[in-house]
Amino acid sequence: MVGVAVFPIAGTADLSRVEAPVTLKAYLLCAFAAFGGIFFGYDTGWMSGVLGMPYFITQYTGIQYDYETGQPIGVDPTAFALPSSTKSLMTSILSCGTFFGALIAGDVADFLGRRPTIIIGCAVFCVGCILEMASTNQVALFVMGRLVAGLGVGFISATILLYMAEVAPRRFRGALIASYQFCVTLGILLANCVVYATANNNGTSSYRIPVGIQFLWALILGIGLFVLPESPRFHVMKGKINAAVRDLSLVRGQPIDSEYIKDELAEIVANHEYEMQIIPQTSYIGSWMACFQGSLFKGNGNLRRTILGAGMQMMQQLTGINFIFYFGTTFFQQLGTIHNPFFISLVTTLVNVVSTPVSFWAIEYLGRRPLLIWGAIGMIVTQLIVAVVGVTAGRADVHDDNAVKTMIAFICIYIFFFASTWGPVGWVVVGECFPLPIRSRGVGISTASNWFWNCIIAVITPYMVGNEPGSADLGPAVFFIWGSLCVLSLAFAYFLVPEMKGLTLEQINVMMEETTPRKSGGWRPTRTFATQMGRVRDDSRPGTGKPESLATV
Numbered sequence: 001m002v003g004v005a006v007f008p009i010a011g012t013a014d015l016s017r018v019e020a021p022v023t024l025k026a027y028l029l030c031a032f033a034a035f036g037g038i039f040f041g042y043d044t045g046w047m048s049g050v051l052g053m054p055y056f057i058t059q060y061t062g063i064q065y066d067y068e069t070g071q072p073i074g075v076d077p078t079a080f081a082l083p084s085s086t087k088s089l090m091t092s093i094l095s096c097g098t099f100f101g102a103l104i105a106g107d108v109a110d111f112l113g114r115r116p117t118i119i120i121g122c123a124v125f126c127v128g129c130i131l132e133m134a135s136t137n138q139v140a141l142f143v144m145g146r147l148v149a150g151l152g153v154g155f156i157s158a159t160i161l162l163y164m165a166e167v168a169p170r171r172f173r174g175a176l177i178a179s180y181q182f183c184v185t186l187g188i189l190l191a192n193c194v195v196y197a198t199a200n201n202n203g204t205s206s207y208r209i210p211v212g213i214q215f216l217w218a219l220i221l222g223i224g225l226f227v228l229p230e231s232p233r234f235h236v237m238k239g240k241i242n243a244a245v246r247d248l249s250l251v252r253g254q255p256i257d258s259e260y261i262k263d264e265l266a267e268i269v270a271n272h273e274y275e276m277q278i279i280p281q282t283s284y285i286g287s288w289m290a291c292f293q294g295s296l297f298k299g300n301g302n303l304r305r306t307i308l309g310a311g312m313q314m315m316q317q318l319t320g321i322n323f324i325f326y327f328g329t330t331f332f333q334q335l336g337t338i339h340n341p342f343f344i345s346l347v348t349t350l351v352n353v354v355s356t357p358v359s360f361w362a363i364e365y366l367g368r369r370p371l372l373i374w375g376a377i378g379m380i381v382t383q384l385i386v387a388v389v390g391v392t393a394g395r396a397d398v399h400d401d402n403a404v405k406t407m408i409a410f411i412c413i414y415i416f417f418f419a420s421t422w423g424p425v426g427w428v429v430v431g432e433c434f435p436l437p438i439r440s441r442g443v444g445i446s447t448a449s450n451w452f453w454n455c456i457i458a459v460i461t462p463y464m465v466g467n468e469p470g471s472a473d474l475g476p477a478v479f480f481i482w483g484s485l486c487v488l489s490l491a492f493a494y495f496l497v498p499e500m501k502g503l504t505l506e507q508i509n510v511m512m513e514e515t516t517p518r519k520s521g522g523w524r525p526t527r528t529f530a531t532q533m534g535r536v537r538d539d540s541r542p543g544t545g546k547p548e549s550l551a552t553v
């Protein structure tokens with residue numbers, strides 16, 4: 001730390017603290033970190049297409065395929081598919097790995113730092129890819145590869161989010177974290193493009209090319225992270241104030257002795273010290289338990305933050321979005337009238353990509369909570385339309401081309417609602433709602449919750465829509481289930497999500513301690529909080545500032 005001055009820490013932060021101007025460097029830094037979302041999306045995206053690849057199916061079922069006519073030999077085309085159990089296992093095992101990866105990542109990120117944890121995630125991910133590539137027709141090896149790659153993705157997905165939330169400037173934090181989700185959608189699109197290009201290859205290149213390309217993402221992110229600064233909040237946690245000053249000045253693009261840096265660091269340190277007094281870190285287990293302490297309704301405890309973070313991710317998955325991205329290709333195949341289901345899958349992923357940036361603006365302008373509420377309403381309506389059209393006229397035995405087109409149009413509108421609201425906002429809320437002493441664990445638990453429900457969807461949906469014996473053969477009626485689950489998402493957003501727009505992480509922290517659930521709708525900052533934030537200086541409580549969004553509450 002030669003050349004870096006020891007920083008004088010004030011007891012409390014200035015209420016009217018002005019944040020450093022957002023430099024291009026700050027944007028680029030977050031944008032690069034967001035690139036980690038590519039892993040998440042790409043790994044989610046390629047499996048759906050590979051499961052529908054003729055070469056892949058012939059390898060694992062033994063049924064031969066005629067590439068000239070584009071038809072399987074000796075069986076009905078709708079029977080040319082992997083058994084539901086294999087589809088379910090190959091798809092869901094990734095989420096199993098990511099679930100554990102995300103849970104472990106929090107500890108590693110607190111011990112080694114955010115950056116090394118992401119680099120380790122990249123290395124583990126590469127090992128998983130090698131195993132996947134090595135498998136020809138051994139289900140076990142392929143599944144093992146997905147599990148290990150999943151561990152890596154779990155590490156990366158939880159830690160990137162933590163890193164971004166900690167380094168992003170507050171005014172654009174929502175939009176920048178949303179760009180992580182944008183990269184998830186780009187990853188799905190890239191996977192679909194690659195799969196589309198190789199789908200009809202008659203050889204192992206059909207699936208080895210999509211799998212092999214993933215090394216590129218690991219290489220870019222892994223190498224890039226060597227030059228990015230560490231999160232200043234991690235240094236504060238470790239008591240390394242000089243390193244925190246240095247890295248804060250790097251991420252803000254301001255000189256180390258500037259007032260901006262002094263003020264922001266004072267706020268981070270003061271808030272951390274305060275939180276350490278109220279969150280007992282007595283032992284390893286004790287510090288995990290801290291995530292579940294307190295009351296759901298009032299007081300300082302973290303339980304409601306954990307419920308908020310994990311619940312957001314649960315509800316995000318229960319909207320049914322991965323039904324489309326995991327099983328879209330095979331679902332469209334089963335509708336009977338679609339000649340190129342790979343193309344329809346490509347269209348759905350494209351809609352997902354172009355809709356996500358809408359949230360960059362809306363999240364900062366309209367706020368998190370309204371977006372979640374309107375997104376849930378949009379998803380309920382569109383999914384019910386898909387279900388009704390589907391069960392009346394969209395089934396394979398009816399062969400109504402117009403009905404199928406209507407379903408696809410409404411599936412695209414449903415994806416628009418998801419992509420511009422619940423997709424990104426889910427991550428933003430998770431990145432924002434935990435105090436520093438438990439942030440890495442809280443983000444890990446929430447990310448693990450996303451993957452847990454992701455896994456449940458991956459395991460059960462092939463059986464819900466499959467048409468073989470033992471499967472429920474729900475077909476398009478499955479959208480009644482997703483639509484109903486979106487009603488729960490709506491209630492969750494309405495009653496449990498407080499608005500965090502425009503606040504620093506430290507101010508959110510204060511607000512979360514002060515918010516109360518109101519019968520008339522949602523959690524609201526209490527009068528005390530509004531007073532502290534907007535009108536009266538309270539020197540007994542560190543980490544308070546004057547957010548515009550609450551000045552009039």
Ligand SMILES: OC[C@H]1O[C@](O)(CO)[C@@H](O)[C@@H]1O
Pocket residue numbers: 044181184185316317321322325352419423424454
């Ligand atoms: O954009 C859709 C994708 O976004 C996620 O929900 C993560 O936020 C993934 O599970 C899904 O595949």
